[in-house]
Amino acid sequence: xxxxxxxxxxxxxxxxxxxxxxxxxxxxxxxxxxxxxxxxxxxxxxxxxxxxxxxxxxxxxxxxxxxxxxxxxxxxxxxxxxxxxxxxxxxxxxxxxxxx
Numbered sequence: 001x002x003x004x005x006x007x008x009x010x011x012x013x014x015x016x017x018x019x020x021x022x023x024x025x026x027x028x029x030x031x032x033x034x035x036x037x038x039x040x041x042x043x044x045x046x047x048x049x050x051x052x053x054x055x056x057x058x059x060x061x062x063x064x065x066x067x068x069x070x071x072x073x074x075x076x077x078x079x080x081x082x083x084x085x086x087x088x089x090x091x092x093x094x095x096x097x098x099x100x
Contacts, residue, residue, distance in 0.1 A: 001035075001075060005084040007042055015042035015086060017049040018070040021062035035080025041087045041094070042070060048098065052087060055094030 007015055018040035041056070043049045049067045056065050075082045090098055 001079055002081045003075075003084075004082070006086050007084060011042065011044075011086055011088070014044045015088070016070050017043045017046050018068045018073060018084065019043070019049050019053045019056050019065065020068050020073065021056050021059075021065040024061050024063055035078050036076075037081045037083075038075050038079050039082070040068070040070065040073075040084045042084055043087045048087070048095070048100075051098050052092075052094045 005012075020038060020040040023037040023039050041052060043052055046067070053065060053067055056062050070084065087095065089095075090100065
């Protein structure tokens, strides 16, 4: 499995909540050839992850969307590519309207 984690050293500690999904559009080709493409968006609070999950749920290509603890999460068998993105600012599309 190819794994790419965009978090820096500080974010590995602060951004532990992940909204994880299987990306049906990217699965089966490119970096995910022969398997599934999964992605996660790392956030610094469970409350923000709950809010952000609504945006991921609204994307038709994203399936099996869940909130996980990235410190213990292991991608399921069959995952060929797993990319962790960082949601570090409230101006991300998935955080529009969020009131902290």
